[in-house]
Amino acid sequence: xxxxxxxxxxxxxxxxxxxxxxxxxxxxxxxxxxxxxxxxxxxxxxxxxxxxxxxxxxxxxxxxxxxxxxxxxxxxxxxxxxxxxxxxxxxxxxxxxxxxxxxxxxxxxxxxx
Amino acid sequence: xxxxxxxxxxxxxxxxxxxxxxxxxxxxxxxxxxxxxxxxxxxxxxxxxxxxxxxxxxxxxxxxxxxxxxxxxxxxxxxxxxxxxxxxxxxxxxxxxxxxxxxxxxxxxxxx
Numbered sequence: 001x002x003x004x005x006x007x008x009x010x011x012x013x014x015x016x017x018x019x020x021x022x023x024x025x026x027x028x029x030x031x032x033x034x035x036x037x038x039x040x041x042x043x044x045x046x047x048x049x050x051x052x053x054x055x056x057x058x059x060x061x062x063x064x065x066x067x068x069x070x071x072x073x074x075x076x077x078x079x080x081x082x083x084x085x086x087x088x089x090x091x092x093x094x095x096x097x098x099x100x101x102x103x104x105x106x107x108x109x110x111x112x113x
Numbered sequence: 114x115x116x117x118x119x120x121x122x123x124x125x126x127x128x129x130x131x132x133x134x135x136x137x138x139x140x141x142x143x144x145x146x147x148x149x150x151x152x153x154x155x156x157x158x159x160x161x162x163x164x165x166x167x168x169x170x171x172x173x174x175x176x177x178x179x180x181x182x183x184x185x186x187x188x189x190x191x192x193x194x195x196x197x198x199x200x201x202x203x204x205x206x207x208x209x210x211x212x213x214x215x216x217x218x219x220x221x222x223x224x225x
Contacts, residue, residue, distance in 0.1 A: 004155075033214070042117070042203050042216035043156070088155050098169030100146070101205075101214060103155030 006104035029091030037086040117217035134189045136204030144207035145187040
């Protein structure tokens, strides 16, 4: 069972278009992170959201954490070819004495020039 | 400042062999986590270590083991390799807050 469902799984758009990626769960997370991963490399942390309803902006990227801390969205304005990559959401889950990251399967974004 | 480093970058092993992967966290970080990422999937949690103690373990068989050294570097060991162990193995270094996880470039393991 996938705790975090990401949609869409694949997205191919033209440069300049806007897009939204969704990350949904039936579980509550203490925090949620968004990463971007390029082929053959490790994920790079983009943002962490902690408070329900929180909105964070990173240049053309806007991240929102749902009020109930079960879902999140990533909106990109005026996408550029450099935005191409695999976007992963990950929720922080307590397990015993540790807090592990639970990842979605990712959204593979291709921005065509 | 150096980020998380992992070695080797690529590795090819045959079924039944064992493998050791290495990770050095960001300077000052005391916690390391290991993740397995199979092609087309998100990373899956294997282990977390803090101050040389195992803090958490994911749903992986006992063939997987790890340890953390006094300098906070870590090793992941996998015995009796199976074809299904082929994956990108990621190490994440954790800062003061447990949700600040920074990943290394990974080790690409291919089992033939």
